[in-house]
Amino acid sequence: RKEVEQDPGPFNVPEGATVAFNCTYSNSASQSFFWYRQDCRKEPKLLMSVYSSGNEDGRFTAQLNRASQYISLLIRDSKLSDSATYLCVVSPHNNDMRFGAGTRLTVKP
């Protein structure tokens, strides 16, 4: 079983749609959680950290459920520019980041 599992997609949605991704992790001792965004043939870039209380950044909302060991990312009012692969990242401790394989999103006009 992979440490961090994501639905690879692809998710194909129209502009303006709301889309949600989930990610599950196996290490219950994990301390930190993140969503990264990776454009085609580019490097991953931090999208947002995920806090126990949940957090929101504009159209993006991240939630953490420690009891069920999953993380979610909600994107509202999707834009064409949101098309990318979204990586779920779980960190048991500093210097140890475990990456999911990513969920691919395509937003269409």
Added chain:
Amino acid sequence: NAGVTQTPKFRVLKTGQSMTLLCAQDMNHEYMYWYRQDPGMGLRLIHYSVGEGTTAKGEVPDGYNVSRLKKQNFLLGLESAAPSQTSVYFCASSRTSPEQYFGPGTRLTVT
């Protein structure tokens, strides 16, 4: 600031050849990392460094060596390249927090 830079961007090697990938960061970060990314898999940590002169093994260290002689540079070496090392290699750096900043990647093909 350039952030994290990697050289070269692309490279083709023959089996058995050696090469060194260079990573440089200008953010004064203590920690640096080398990952590989393969289709259908998450990034996997090869080696990392928590400071100048220190290195440690990650998840997939076999076939690779690293050195961190200067704080701003982290080198990844392949002594005898194998086709299984065909991949995209990313360097990253961070402060003491786990949030990492990535370089643009090196696409390596071993034939």
